Amino acid sequence: METSTNGQVLDPALYNEDELVPPTWINGEFFETVLKTAKKGDIEKIINYNISPATLKGDHFASIMFRGVVQYLDKSNTKQEISLIIKTMPEIEGNKKDILSDSTIFEVEIDMFRDVIPKFEEMLKSVGDNTKLSANMLYYSLSPHKVIVLQDLTKLGYTTIGQRMCTLDEIRMALGKLAKWHACSYILNQEINGGLEKFISGTFNMPGVDKNECFTKGTERLANLARETPKLQKYADKLDQVKHLVLPKCCEIYDMCKTKGHINVLSHGDFHAKNLMFRINPKTQLSEEVLLIDFQFCVWGSMALDILYFIYMAIDFQLREKVYDEMIYEFFCKFRETLKLLNYKGKLPKFSDLQKDLLLIRRSEIYIASTFLPFMVSFIENPETGPEDIVNSVDKQYELYKLQGYIDTIQPTLERFLNRGYFDNLLEDDDE
Structure with missing residues (x-):
């Protein structure tokens, strides 16, 4: 497996400082775990991945977010590619980490994506309203790191x-x-x-x-x-x-x-x-x-x-x-x-x-x-x-x-x- 993060030079003026370099645990092993869950086991191996900041400076605060573009082989040995949004807690010491350290914001958001939003959409669909409220959650974990992985809405034309x-x-x-x-x-x-x-x-x-x-x-x-x-x-x-x-x-x-x-x-x-x-x-x-x-x-x-x-x-x-x-x-x-x-x-x-x-x-x-x-x-x-x-x-x-x-x-x-x-x-x- 070729393991690589992005080789591009990022303009630090455009992105949050704590998103210029992803945490070391966001790696090939992590993506393999994510895709085995998201694809229900239909993955043979990771070929390559590229990580970059998911948002521009000023777009959010209470997390750090990355976009992971992952190339992999499925069980039929066909090359596939998926773009993922990875959302996790700040790791760089500072006010941002201090403010969020005692919060339960990730537990709340996981509850929303896992239990609440699907139920809301199901209620609407039952009366003929096919409203989509948000992105789909593909993977989550609270240990050893608080992390949520979502579908990349930009691939569906959203901005x-x-x-x-x-x-x-x-x-x-x-x-x-x-x-x-x-x-x-x-x-x-x-x-x-x-x-x-x-x-x-x-x-x-x-x-x-x-x-x-x-x-x-x-x-x-x-x-x-x-x-x-x-x-x-x-x-x-x-x-x-x-x-x-x-x-x-x-x-x-x-x-x-x-x-x-x-x-x-x-x-x-x-x-x-x-x-x-x-x-x-x-x-x-x-x-x-x-x-x-x-x-x-x-x-x-x-x-x-x-x-x-x-x-x-x-x-x-x-x-x-x-x-x-x-x-x-x-x-x-x-x-x-x-x-x-x-x-x-x-x-x-x-x-x-x-x-x-x-x-x-x-x-x-x-x-x-x-x-x-x-x-x-x-x-x-x-x-x-x-x-x-x-x-x-x-x-x-x-x-x-x-x-x-x-x-x-x-x-x-x-x-x-x-x-x-x-x-x-x-x-x-x-x-x-």
């Missing part, structure tokens, strides 16, 4: 969104698929007596979030920006008053949503533009299909969590302010439509129920806009700066808040927060 936000058509596609995901989980959880409620760690309360200032100081840094920026100064006092409340109040959302009266579902948990892959029509060059990726932060909670996160992390601010209410309503209509399609026999949730949840978790909007949104703006304006560059540098974290794109997007956002009483309501909640 990530690149350095931009979603178009209106892509927004509708993504929210339509999310609505089906939520509807399936809403029904399945009742059928399995609350079995999906075991997923309790989301983006706000994941172990390790409190280890880095980029996740804990966002609202404080936005308050400082507001005080230093003339057109934002009217919001500075309000931000100062709530900066210590936002993250703790966000963490309370998961417990709050366990009580009755909420539309609770299995949330994707990290539903942003870079966690979507679109299939492009070669003639029109427009997106015609979407698949969801990255299920490490799936959590049981209000459907409002995914909706609000997506609105900020996938939609350009100018479009966001125009379609904010419209997209929420369209999403909910698709959710109810899917419940009916799946022959749900219970009482259908009402739009007013979702509106109550949106009001209840408004605090998450403040956190998303002050902490996660600067990251997304940076990935678009400064693609050479990856998430680990920001996590590892306090100076780079401060630079996020000086980006003109962020200043432009946060002003109308803060105005809406002010006019809708978000800041005052957060303070009133704290007084109760």
Whole structure:
């Protein structure tokens, strides 16, 4: 067997530093184990393999990912080739590894690919809906290394969104698929007596979030920006008053949503533009299909969590302010439509129920806009700066808040927060 990794020279500016060199255990023996599982034993031997980074800098954070192109002989001695996506935990010492070391994100994602997603797709198929939600998982292991191997969606014509936000058509596609995901989980959880409620760690309360200032100081840094920026100064006092409340109040959302009266579902948990892959029509060059990726932060909670996160992390601010209410309503209509399609026999949730949840978790909007949104703006304006560059540098974290794109997007956002009483309501909640 010829064992080789790629011989090409990689531009380190384009890729995450911890993905330039794959771990030594991703080798011929590993690929043979993977293919014996994926191909159900129809493999005679590995001929050759080539390993390269699977994504560009800024496309993901909570793992390291590689593309393995493997040539092998099957049992009939015919030469075959397969492209695989290998996803595993960071091994280089640093903040990224520290933040993720105590998490169960790989256990959660394995559960999604192995048990949950196939069940959702089976539920839809049983009523004539052949919706595909994501890639197929080909292999997984938690020991000696946490690793997931997936089919390579680029071979099916799918691509990530690149350095931009979603178009209106892509927004509708993504929210339509999310609505089906939520509807399936809403029904399945009742059928399995609350079995999906075991997923309790989301983006706000994941172990390790409190280890880095980029996740804990966002609202404080936005308050400082507001005080230093003339057109934002009217919001500075309000931000100062709530900066210590936002993250703790966000963490309370998961417990709050366990009580009755909420539309609770299995949330994707990290539903942003870079966690979507679109299939492009070669003639029109427009997106015609979407698949969801990255299920490490799936959590049981209000459907409002995914909706609000997506609105900020996938939609350009100018479009966001125009379609904010419209997209929420369209999403909910698709959710109810899917419940009916799946022959749900219970009482259908009402739009007013979702509106109550949106009001209840408004605090998450403040956190998303002050902490996660600067990251997304940076990935678009400064693609050479990856998430680990920001996590590892306090100076780079401060630079996020000086980006003109962020200043432009946060002003109308803060105005809406002010006019809708978000800041005052957060303070009133704290007084109760």
